[in-house]
Amino acid sequence: MKLKRPYRTLLATTVVITGLSLASFTDPGERFFEIAKNLDIYATLFKELNRYYVDEINPNRTIKTSIDAMLKSFDPYTVYYAEDDIEDYMTMTTGKYNGIGIVTGNRSGRITVMGIDEGTPAEKSGLRIGDEIVKVDGIELNNKKGIDPGKLIKGQTGTIVKLTVKRYGSNKLEEISIARDVVKMKNVTYFGMINDEVGYIDLKDFNSTASKEVRQAFTDLKANGMKKLVIDLRDNPGGLLNMAVDICNIFLPKDAEIVSTKGKVEEWNKTYTGLKPAVDIDIPITVLTNSRSASAAEIVAGVIQDYDRGVLVGQRSYGKGLVQITRDLSFNTKLKVTTAKYYIPSGRCIQAIDYGHRNPDGSVGKVPDSLITAFKTVRSGRTVFDGGGILPDIEVEKPTPAMVTQALSNRLILFDYAIKYHHEHPSIKPAKEFALSDAEYQDFIKWAVNQSFDYTTQAEKDLNVLEASAKKERYYDAVSDQLKSLRAKLSHNKEADMLKFKDEIKMALEQEIVVHYYLQKGTREQSFAKDPEIQAALKLFTDMNRYNAILKGSK
Numbered sequence: 001m002k003l004k005r006p007y008r009t010l011l012a013t014t015v016v017i018t019g020l021s022l023a024s025f026t027d028p029g030e031r032f033f034e035i036a037k038n039l040d041i042y043a044t045l046f047k048e049l050n051r052y053y054v055d056e057i058n059p060n061r062t063i064k065t066s067i068d069a070m071l072k073s074f075d076p077y078t079v080y081y082a083e084d085d086i087e088d089y090m091t092m093t094t095g096k097y098n099g100i101g102i103v104t105g106n107r108s109g110r111i112t113v114m115g116i117d118e119g120t121p122a123e124k125s126g127l128r129i130g131d132e133i134v135k136v137d138g139i140e141l142n143n144k145k146g147i148d149p150g151k152l153i154k155g156q157t158g159t160i161v162k163l164t165v166k167r168y169g170s171n172k173l174e175e176i177s178i179a180r181d182v183v184k185m186k187n188v189t190y191f192g193m194i195n196d197e198v199g200y201i202d203l204k205d206f207n208s209t210a211s212k213e214v215r216q217a218f219t220d221l222k223a224n225g226m227k228k229l230v231i232d233l234r235d236n237p238g239g240l241l242n243m244a245v246d247i248c249n250i251f252l253p254k255d256a257e258i259v260s261t262k263g264k265v266e267e268w269n270k271t272y273t274g275l276k277p278a279v280d281i282d283i284p285i286t287v288l289t290n291s292r293s294a295s296a297a298e299i300v301a302g303v304i305q306d307y308d309r310g311v312l313v314g315q316r317s318y319g320k321g322l323v324q325i326t327r328d329l330s331f332n333t334k335l336k337v338t339t340a341k342y343y344i345p346s347g348r349c350i351q352a353i354d355y356g357h358r359n360p361d362g363s364v365g366k367v368p369d370s371l372i373t374a375f376k377t378v379r380s381g382r383t384v385f386d387g388g389g390i391l392p393d394i395e396v397e398k399p400t401p402a403m404v405t406q407a408l409s410n411r412l413i414l415f416d417y418a419i420k421y422h423h424e425h426p427s428i429k430p431a432k433e434f435a436l437s438d439a440e441y442q443d444f445i446k447w448a449v450n451q452s453f454d455y456t457t458q459a460e461k462d463l464n465v466l467e468a469s470a471k472k473e474r475y476y477d478a479v480s481d482q483l484k485s486l487r488a489k490l491s492h493n494k495e496a497d498m499l500k501f502k503d504e505i506k507m508a509l510e511q512e513i514v515v516h517y518y519l520q521k522g523t524r525e526q527s528f529a530k531d532p533e534i535q536a537a538l539k540l541f542t543d544m545n546r547y548n549a550i551l552k553g554s555k
Contacts, residue, residue: 042066073362074338075355077324081334089334093240093326095185095207099154100125100161100178104133107412111141111149113165114415117183118519125178127165129516130419134173135164155180169423184209187243190524191217194534198541199226202524203247206239206296211246218250218279230537231300232288234314238295241272241323241342248303249274253281256307256345259299261323263340268325284547285310286537289392294318302344302390308379308551311540312392314533319352319366319389346375348386382553393550396536404497405505407455413448418512420447431514431522432529441506445498459490 050057060082067080081089091097101120104111111133116122133141136152153161163176187210190202199221203214221229238244241259248258252274260271287301287310298317304310323340341349352366359365367387374383385391401409408414428434436444467483470476476483498505507530514522528534540547 075322075353077320077322077336078338079336081336083332086332086334089336091185093207095187095205095209097154097183097185098157098180099150099183100127100180101183102127102153104149104153109142115515116519117185118521120183121178121181123519125176127163127176127178128167128422130168130415130422132166133163134166135162137162138164157181168419186213187239188213188217189520191221192521192525193221193224193226194230194528194538197225197227198230198538199224199228200230200232200524200528200534202232203297203300204236206236206243208240208243210239210243211250214247215250215279222280226283228284228286228541230286230288230534231304231310232534233293233297233301234288234290234533235292236294236297237292238297238299238320241296241299244296244299245272245274246276247300249276250279251281251283251285251304251309252307253278258303258345260343261340262343263323265339268339281309284541284544286540287312288533288537289314289317289390290398290533291315291318291389293390294320295322298350298390299342299344302346302348302350305384305390305393306345306348306377308377308382311394311547311550312390313394313537313540314392314396315398316391316395317350317389319350319387321349321351345378346384348373348375348384350386350389352388377553380551380553382551394536394540396533398532399504401504401508402497402501403455403457404492404494405501405508407453408448408498408505409508411451411453413451413453414509414512416451417444417447417509418516421513422516428513428517431518431525434510434514434526436506436510436513441502441509444509445495448498449494454494455492457490457492460487460492463487463490 046062049062050059064080064082071078071080087097100122101117102113102122103115105114106112113122113127113129113131113133116127116129133149135141136149139147139152141147141149153163155161157180159180160177161180163178164173165176166173185205185207187203187205187207188201189204190200192200194200199218201214201217201221203210218229241261245258249256252258254274254277256274258272258274260269262269285304287304289297289301289312293301293314294317298320301312301317305312321341321343322338323342324336325339327335327337329335341351343349353364354367355364357364372385372387374385376382377384463483463486467476470479470483511523511526514526518525
């Protein structure tokens with residue numbers, strides 16, 4: 001009997017799972033029976049649900065939900081990609097898709113252009129950040145459920161998409177025709193010279209062209225007189241392992257051990273070394289990291305540190321020491337599965353979370369301090385540690401933004417004002433020179449206090465807890481007057497807070513404004529003078545005795 005597609009999919013998946021599972025069992029016969037028994041129960045259960053459940057069951061959604069729930073018991077990086085998700089998977093791994101190069105967001109039912117990639121059809125067409133997209137090829141978007149604007153806008157290279165947009169300050173609808181093209185998502189979102197001798201490479205991803213982009217950026221910067229280099233790996237979630245290896249090889253000699261992987265399938269264990277002659281093994285390097293630097297980004301940062309090849313600046317990295325591979329499943333689906341841990345040259349694995357040992361409630365915890373081990377760097381024998389991400393050589397405290405700043409950002413008040421500012425100012429100074437005057441900041445405050453946003457300060461939250469505790473323990477009547485007086489003193493005032501936290505709000509607003517004129521490149525250049533990690537790196541480069549002392553372990 002010919003099986004209907006959902007059941008064929010289920011059985012085909014069963015074969016793959018069974019085949020993978022049997023490879024590691026000490027008692028294959030008993031384990032095979034348990035697997036077969038439980039899969040048979042699962043198939044029978046689904047059959048009964050499909051036949052008798054009161055409402056119609058969507059087989060694809062139901063099976064995917066069950067698969068996703070199962071995989072949640074492993075780690076967040078073991079992921080199933082259904083056939084409908086394959087395009088997103090390919091975009092993630094190749095960094096390419098067919099479209100126009102924009103990021104959109106739904107704002108109260110209005111589809112708005114939130115970002116534009118440099119050099120894409122969208123930028124060339126004159127589309128602006130903040131434009132509201134009313135229609136795509138005549139299809140209205142506003143307040144329509146079930147319509148994905150991204151899928152409507154994407155399409156074959158060379159085809160035309162017609163966007164009907166509404167621009168700030170006008171009720172007139174404009175139609176913009178844009179020819180779709182291959183949009184390449186850059187790994188190196190920016191590179192340039194910070195000053196006469198310090199170059200800067202902002203590496204934000206590790207897809208299939210990452211090492212090529214870094215090599216080209218490095219070569220261009222050397223041609224422009226670069227004598228010292230800042231590599232920015234902040235907010236880089238990682239990607240392809242081989243790209244991390246190739247990028248390390250730019251600064252380390254051929255045949256240098258870079259990373260090794262160890263997992264259950266022994267024949268897949270491998271040690272990766274530099275395959276090409278290094279481009280430069282002497283140039284002073286600082287690497288910037290933060291808590292969102294993960295995976296391949298941590299390999300690069302960790303290897304640079306392990307070989308005492310450069311100084312790490314910033315905050316402790318995320319701590320992802322796991323390796324995934326992708327396995328093809330039936331019906332054009334895929335499984336990305338964690339198969340190994342990686343170890344950098346000092347011998348350490350920087351995995352921070354122990355997914356193999358869950359708490360009774362299913363939660364996971366970080367590797368305890370008692371199990372963290374000290375290792376030595378390859379050249380200088382400096383002490384470094386495993387089990388908790390990469391700890392930078394120079395830690396730079398990351399200040400927590402004030403609640404008013406967070407509210408202005410999260411509620412898109414800064415974004416909206418930047419749209420207004422762009423409309424009223426056709427041009428501004430170059431990004432490196434741009435700054436709002438005090439009078440302009442006052443104009444912003446006058447405008448912002450009338451916008452719909454609010455927040456609760458930490459002091460107000462703590463006072464709420466104190467008041468609730470006083471009521472619960474029946475002390476409230478005795479302290480109510482003091483609590484009311486304290487609340488009056490702590491109650492926030494938007495205008496006063498925007499003056500009190502002027503420096504950080506002004507910096508965030510300037511960043512938001514600059515991106516409307518100069519896109520990602522401008523945002524980065526505008527930040528050089530105020531970015532605490534970049535400033536720490538520049539300060540270190542002015543004191544090469546300290547730089548060398550850190551690498552020798554004698555700081």
